[in-house]
Amino acid sequence: MDKEQYSTIEQEISPKPSIIKNVFKAFLTGGIICLIGQFIALFYITFFDFTERTASNPTVATMVFISMLLTGFGLYKKIGQFGGAGAAVPITGFGNAVVSSAIEHRTEGYVLGVGGNIFKLAGSVILWGVFSAFAVALIKTILVKLGVVSW
């Protein structure tokens, strides 16, 4: 049996990753996380002096806090295994990335281990977010100055 035959047989035998099933799980998981976020936002609007738009700040902080607890007790890993992108895309996934790197590297010390690795996974998101925000804001500011578009 040559290499090509082997690879075709291997493809036939190995189970196809069911994309539809994964997509459904991601939808369900992400939807539920956002629904929880909406309830937390309602809590801040009702009991504190926040509006619909400003409530997102304390909501995000609360979600990251919940994510810390879930990550610490090893539960977020299970949610991630079930939900895939549904667990990674919400802000809780960002929190999970930061917290899990912090916990993982504590044995190397709090300065070199935790301090040096806390943004190991989340750093790429921050870098690309800041860079694209910089580019977009710069272009828009220049266009406004030139009178092409308005704020």
Add this chain to the structure above:
Amino acid sequence: MFSIYITAFIVGGLICVIGQLLFDVAKLTPAHTLCILVVAGSILDGFGLYEPFIDFAGAGATIPITSFGNSLTHGALAEAEKHGIIGVLTGMFEVTSSGITSAILFGFIASFLFRSKGKA
């Protein structure tokens, strides 16, 4: 009143579906996927589209990571409107400070409280 919960669920779910499709169909790593979503959020805000989207979907738009790109751009634009080009630098983290601050603080606190059980 209750419709915002349904839209938050559906819209938040759909953004995660886009992420899952980038995982499974485009075969991207999670890091690449998240970066694409963040950049997408920031570009949408450049066109002034993300704020109306938040009004429509509530937490369905603010909880996914796309909102991180949006808040970075939004802070930069708000300051640029007041102070010109230099505002792009000074305003960048103005809106999104709660997410970054809480992630750093809670991450550090968690490293005191919890021990690694394999890969957390």
